[in-house]
Structures are given as structure tokens and as C-alpha cells.
Amino acid sequence: MAAKGSKKKNSGRRIPGPTNPMVTPMLTDQYQFTMAYAYWKAGKHLERAVFDLYFRKNPFGGEYTIFAGLEECVRFVANYKLSKEDIDYVKNNLSVSCEEGFLDYLRGIDCSEVEVYAIPEGSVVFPKVPLLRVEGPIAVVQLLETPFVNLINFASLVATNAARHRFVAGKSKTLLEFGLRRAQGPDGGIGASKYSYIGGFDATSNVAAGMLFGIPLCGTHSHAFVSSFMSLDEIKDKSLLRKDGSSTCKDFVSLVQSWLKKFERSNSLRGNFAETNQSELAAFTSYAWAFPDNFLALVDTYDVMRSGIPNFCAVALALSDLGYKAIGIRLDSGDLAYLSCEVRKLFCSIEKEFGLPGFGKMSITASNDLNEETLDALNKQGHEIDAYGIGTYLVTCYAQAALGVVFKLVEINNKPRIKISEAVSKVTIPCKKRIYRLYGKEGYALVDIMTRESEPPPKVGERILCRHPFEESKRAYVVPQKIEELLSCYCAGSSDKKEETLPPLKEIRERCIKQLEQMRSDHMRRLNPTPYKVSVSAKLYDFIHFLWLDEAPVGELL
Numbered sequence: 001m002a003a004k005g006s007k008k009k010n011s012g013r014r015i016p017g018p019t020n021p022m023v024t025p026m027l028t029d030q031y032q033f034t035m036a037y038a039y040w041k042a043g044k045h046l047e048r049a050v051f052d053l054y055f056r057k058n059p060f061g062g063e064y065t066i067f068a069g070l071e072e073c074v075r076f077v078a079n080y081k082l083s084k085e086d087i088d089y090v091k092n093n094l095s096v097s098c099e100e101g102f103l104d105y106l107r108g109i110d111c112s113e114v115e116v117y118a119i120p121e122g123s124v125v126f127p128k129v130p131l132l133r134v135e136g137p138i139a140v141v142q143l144l145e146t147p148f149v150n151l152i153n154f155a156s157l158v159a160t161n162a163a164r165h166r167f168v169a170g171k172s173k174t175l176l177e178f179g180l181r182r183a184q185g186p187d188g189g190i191g192a193s194k195y196s197y198i199g200g201f202d203a204t205s206n207v208a209a210g211m212l213f214g215i216p217l218c219g220t221h222s223h224a225f226v227s228s229f230m231s232l233d234e235i236k237d238k239s240l241l242r243k244d245g246s247s248t249c250k251d252f253v254s255l256v257q258s259w260l261k262k263f264e265r266s267n268s269l270r271g272n273f274a275e276t277n278q279s280e281l282a283a284f285t286s287y288a289w290a291f292p293d294n295f296l297a298l299v300d301t302y303d304v305m306r307s308g309i310p311n312f313c314a315v316a317l318a319l320s321d322l323g324y325k326a327i328g329i330r331l332d333s334g335d336l337a338y339l340s341c342e343v344r345k346l347f348c349s350i351e352k353e354f355g356l357p358g359f360g361k362m363s364i365t366a367s368n369d370l371n372e373e374t375l376d377a378l379n380k381q382g383h384e385i386d387a388y389g390i391g392t393y394l395v396t397c398y399a400q401a402a403l404g405v406v407f408k409l410v411e412i413n414n415k416p417r418i419k420i421s422e423a424v425s426k427v428t429i430p431c432k433k434r435i436y437r438l439y440g441k442e443g444y445a446l447v448d449i450m451t452r453e454s455e456p457p458p459k460v461g462e463r464i465l466c467r468h469p470f471e472e473s474k475r476a477y478v479v480p481q482k483i484e485e486l487l488s489c490y491c492a493g494s495s496d497k498k499e500e501t502l503p504p505l506k507e508i509r510e511r512c513i514k515q516l517e518q519m520r521s522d523h524m525r526r527l528n529p530t531p532y533k534v535s536v537s538a539k540l541y542d543f544i545h546f547l548w549l550d551e552a553p554v555g556e557l558l
């Protein structure tokens with residue numbers, strides 16, 4: 001998908017349009033247009049509104065979330081314009097027939113009056129804290145609600161899912177995203193690849209995502225390649241140049257076969273390596289011939305230990321004779337813990353018996369319906385897997401379908417607003433706010449605190465009262481050793497604020513990995529993690545409860 005045309009921002013930056021050309025002003029709910037019309041009719045459409053975008057609960061039973069999708073929101077805002085076709089459609093399809101004046105208004109709107117403040121993409125974030133604060137004319141900002149929530153919901157969900165898989169797999173393992181074929185449509189696939197990378201995956205098999213975002217590509221081969229071969233006779237050109245270019249091996253196939261023979265006679269390997277599938281051998285030989293420097297074979301088409309592994313080893317040793325180093329194998333079925341250990345033992349025996357340094361350390365990749373639970377089970381059993389290829393469970397976010405991001409009005413014309421609900425978790429936190437992350441003595445983040453915009457910022461070394469926004473008895477003093485203000489300006493609108501530049505994807509990924517490493521381990525554990533504290537200042541607490549009482553009708557008992 002090509003990015004749409006780019007638009008010049010007030011800071012002189014050129015920001016390309018959203019990655020997905022389907023992301024246009026029409027990618028919104030009808031009610032945003034009908035409300036815009038009603039605001040316009042009431043003469044309210046230019047009133048200055050402030051909305052917060054946040055989620056209420058961390059996904060996957062965890063206590064942290066990775067914020068992703070910001071860049072696409074900024075690209076959307078920077079290029080917001082309704083086309084003639086868009087206006088015609090609105091004219092003919094809105095639930096009421098609207099006046100021409102409203103259509104003129106729609107024709108003129110862009111986001112030049114919209115300010116967007118956000119937490120940097122790739123940050124670790126928590127419930128109730130605004131990830132985005134959007135300010136602007138109410139009719140325009142409402143039109144942005146649905147696309148913003150859409151762009152952030154799945155992005156943050158899948159980035160978090162990826163981060164959770166990384167946490168269980170451990171830092172040293174290679175994580176490969178293999179999900180495109182199982183993703184929720186093309187955009188689901190592209191998004192999953194991009195945001196899994198942010199969450200800590202190393203590479204993707206998705207070629208379009210590699211091309212669009214510069215994510216490293218990865219891949220092995222499929223069972224079809226193996227079963228497409230019938231015999232070694234299919235290999236017509238048998239010659240292979242030595243890696244150093246010094247000479248050509250005239251018959252690579254015979255070299256491979258001679259190694260298989262040696263295995264049969266070998267003391268330590270005999271019994272394992274008696275009779276292998278010759279069509280599989282042909283497939284591996286042919287693949288190695290095409291990729292002598294990158295030979296990685298899928299070994300479970302016929303029988304891992306009796307055929308796939310001996311065939312792989314014969315080809316790898318033949319390559320080694322010619323100066324090439326095979327990469328390793330992929331297991332795609334069976335007991336992955338057991339098989340990986342058996343394979344490692346064999347690789348090590350071959351290294352020893354044939355004096356081939358490094359052979360024992362060849363890479364073992366595992367795939368096949370992997371998820372957090374299977375990775376955890378494999379760790380508990382003990383295994384020799386170096387890399388995981390993960391598809392379906394990662395990209396579809398199988399364990400949780402949506403994050404539940406919301407977009408709520410918190411102020412209009414400088415007047416704070418609140419939404420009351422029977423469920424306390426659904427009561428909104430009013431006011432235009434600032435957010436700070438406070439760090440303790442040991443360098444860990446202790447608490448996020450929201451204050452009213454007009455309040456003086458907290459100071460390092462100065463005690464501050466942090467209150468639960470809704471539960472009176474929950475409060476704590478904190479003496480921060482380090483303070484980070486979380487929201488910064490990404491779209492300045494007509495203000496003279498300095499706009500943050502959009503960092504490259506790699507930098508977003510690095511931020512995510514670094515922040516996760518700095519989290520206290522009890523917030524990160526999979527079973528019963530400790531919730532991270534999200535609080536408000538004493539002033540904001542008092543104001544929330546004043547406004548709550550002010551807006552809530554008093555009941556009458558009969």
C-alpha cells in the first residue's frame with residue numbers, strides 16, 4: 001500500500017498520509033457526522049473541546065500495555081481533508097438531509113486548529129492515563145474519534161501481545177512473526193507485522209511490511225517444497241562453486257550421499273541414520289544448492305529423527321566441505337521440547353565425531369500454533385530452541401480481541417466536563433491534564449500522576465501526595481527521584497508549540513524494549529502481577545469529586 005500524498009505542516013515538516021489508503025475522513029462512524037451537523041446547526045461546532053484517549057484495563061490479564069499507533073494518527077491529522085466524493089456521499093446519505101451551509105463547512109475543514117498531545121509511541125502505559133489529548137473545534141475532533149481509536153486499539157493490543165511473547169521467550173531468543181496468512185485481512189497483517197516488531201519481535205515473513213517499514217525479513221521454506229521433489233534424479237545441475245571461489249565441486253549430490261553413507265558406518269550415529277527419505281534429501285540438496293550460505297531446512301515432513309535430521313546433516317556437512325556454514329533447522333510439529341533436545345544432542349555428536357567446530361550450535365527454530373502458554377510450557381520442560389516462528393495466536397490476538405480504547409470529552413470552552421456512570425471504572429477524569437511518571441530510589445517507575453494543567457509540576461526530591469482517582473482511602477506520598485512528563489506535542493494546530501518529530505520504527509522498538517526492561521518484575525510476571533499505580537494530584541482529586549457531586553442528581557427515596 002502506498003502512502004497518500006503528503007501535506008506541509010506549520011513547522012515545515014512534510015508528513016506522509018496514513019500507510020493504509022483506506023484511512024480517510026470517511027473512516028468514521030455515521031454519528032460523528034450527524035453530531036457535527038447538529039453542532040453546526042446549534043452554532044457550537046467551533047467550540048474548543050478537549051478529549052482524552054485512553055483504555056480502562058490492561059489486556060491479556062497483564063498489568064502493562066504498549067502504546068502504539070501514534071504515527072498513523074499524526075499522519076491522518078496532517079493530511080485531513082474531505083474530497084468532493086466524500087462531501088457528495090455525506091450529502092446524499094446522512095440520516096437527515098443537511099443544509100448546503102454545512103456542506104460548505106465540511107468542504108473547508110482540515111486539522112489546522114487541532115492540537116494533539118501524546119505519550120511517545122512504544123511507551124509502557126497504564127489504564128486511565130490519556131495516551132492522547134486532542135484539542136480543537138468540537139465538530140472536527142469528534143470526527144477524529146473513530147479513526148483514532150481504530151488506529152490505536154489493534155496497534156497497542158498486538159504490540160502488547162508481542163511484548164508478552166518476548167517476555168516469556170526471553171531476551172536471547174529470536175522471535176519471527178509468521179502471521180500474515182492468518183491475520184484479520186490485509187491491514188490486520190500489515191499492522192500485526194509493524195506492531196509486533198515494536199513489541200520486540202526481530203523479523204517478519206511479511207514482505208510488504210518489510211518493504212513499507214524496513215522491518216528485517218525472515219523465512220525458511222514450507223512442506224510443499226519438500227514434498228514437491230520425488231527423487232535425486234531431478235537435480236540436473238550438480239556443480240557447486242566452493243565458497244572461496246577457488247574451485248567447483250562437480251557433483252554436490254554425490255558429496256551429500258557420501259556423507260549419508262558415513263553416518264551409516266558411524267558408531268555414535270548408527271541406528272538413528274539408517275534409511276532416509278530420498279525425495280526429502282533431493283529437496284534439501286536442491287535448496288542448499290540455491291542458498292549455500294543460508295541453508296535452513298524444515299525437517300518434519302516425513303520423520304524428524306529418522307529422515308529430516310540425517311538428511312539435513314548430510315547436506316550441511318557437504319556444504320561444510322565446500323566452505324559453507326549451514327544455518328540450522330525448523331521443527332513444525334511434534335513435541336518441540338523433546339525433539340529440540342534430541343536434535344541438539346545429535347548436532348553435538350556430529351561436531352565431536354567429525355571434528356566440526358560450531359556444528360552443535362546450529363540454530364533450531366520451532367513453529368506450530370505457538371503462544372505465550374506453549375512458550376512457557378517449553379521453558380518449564382527444558383528445550384534447545386533458538387528461534388520461534390509465531391503466527392496465528394500473535395497476529396489475531398487470540399487471547400483478547402480488543403483493547404477497549406475510549407475517547408472522552410474532558411473539557412469544553414475551558415469548562416471541565418465529567419461523564420458519570422454506575423460503574424466507577426467508567427467515570428471519566430475531567431479537565432485538561434498533565435501527566436508525570438515518578439521514579440523511586442531504585443530507578444523503577446513508581447506511579448503515574450495526573451494533575452490539572454494549571455498546577456505547578458512535581459519536583460524531584462519534593463514529597464507529593466498521589467491519590468487513587470476514585471477510592472478515597474487509597475493514597476500515598478512519593479518523593480520522586482526522577483520525573484518524566486509524559487504528554488508532548490505532536491500536532492501544534494495554530495498554537496506556537498514545538499512539534500515532536502516522528503521517530504523511525506527502530507527507535508520506537510528500542511524505547512519499548514528499554515522501558516520494559518526497566519519495569520519492576522512484579523508488574524511483569526504472568527501470574528497475578530501487581531498493578532502499577534495510576535493516581536491524581538490532591539487538587540485534581542478534589543475537583544473530580546466536586547464535579548461529580550455537582551453533576552449527579554440527588555435521588556429521592558419513596
Ligand SMILES: Nc1ncnc2c1ncn2[C@@H]1O[C@H](COP(=O)(O)OP(=O)(O)OP(=O)(O)O)[C@@H](O)[C@H]1O
Binds near residue numbers: 333334338367369
Ligand atoms: N513440549 C511441548 N509442550 C507443550 N506444547 C507443545 C510441546 N510441543 C509442541 N507443543 C504444542 O502442541 C501442539 C501440537 O499440535 P498438534 O496436536 O496439532 O500436533 P502436531 O505436532 O502439529 O502434529 P501434526 O502437525 O503432525 O498433526 C502445538 O500447539 C504445539 O505448539
Ligand SMILES: O=P(O)(O)OC[C@H]1O[C@H](OP(=O)(O)OP(=O)(O)O)[C@H](O)[C@@H]1O
Binds near residue numbers: 178368391
Ligand atoms: O502456527 P502459526 O503460529 O500460525 O505459524 C505459522 C504456521 O504457518 C505455517 O504452516 P501452516 O499453518 O500454513 O500449515 P501447517 O499447520 O500444516 O504447518 C508454518 O509452518 C507455521 O506452522
Ligand SMILES: O=C(O)c1cccnc1
Binds near residue numbers: 220221389391
Ligand atoms: O518462512 C517460514 O518458515 C514461514 C512463513 C510463514 C508462515 N510459516 C512459515
Ligand SMILES: [Mg+2]
Binds near residue numbers: 368369
Ligand atoms: Mg498450522
